[in-house]
């Protein structure tokens with residue numbers, strides 16, 4: 001039996017967070033983007049400085065998903081002004097939810113999603129929302145399975161490339 005856990009990430013684990021963030025992002029999008037755009041994104045968005053800033057933001061939280069103490073995925077949520085858009089005091093954003101390729105399809109994504117839902121309910125948020133790349137059909141089916149529905153679209157910039165994100169929400 002696998003021993004699974006969802007653990008809040010502390011600033012002391014910033015290097016571990018950088019490593020899982022870069023690996024999961026690379027595995028998810030390297031085949032669909034130019035090497036230059038990927039490199040730029042991995043370097044800038046997942047720098048120790050930027051991740052430390054986010055970990056120190058009282059309105060953002062990161063959680064690791066562990067199997068037998070090995071980190072195989074993570075979640076980033078935002079409240080209030082830390083949200084990338086909307087910035088609604090009554091909402092909670094899932095900014096990132098990533099599982100290593102090797103461990104996908106083993107309900108670890110659902111475990112991280114359940115954590116976000118629990119935190120939203122504890123905060124008495126009225127809805128949970130997120131943006132997902134329109135071509136990420138796998139993640140879109142995952143979110144639909146979690147009960148989320150599409151409500152809008154917005155532009156997401158990856159390197160020099162502008163891509164369309166679908167916004168999805170779950171009313172609580």
Ligand SMILES: CC(C)(COP(=O)(O)OP(=O)(O)OC[C@H]1O[C@@H](n2cnc3c(N)ncnc32)[C@H](O)[C@@H]1OP(=O)(O)O)[C@@H](O)C(=O)NCCC(=O)NCCS
Nearest residue numbers: 028097098099104105106107108109110132138139141142
């Ligand atoms: C999206 C993601 C987080 C889902 O995590 P996961 O651990 O693979 O998903 P789970 O095993 O918890 O799957 C939960 C449900 O989602 C659905 N699902 C999962 N993978 C699916 C796929 N490839 N196609 C369709 N539905 C899928 C299934 O219905 C599954 O339910 P089931 O086990 O009852 O069949 C994970 O696949 C991932 O990290 N993907 C790459 C990164 C990414 O795209 N993140 C989202 C960015 S917005």
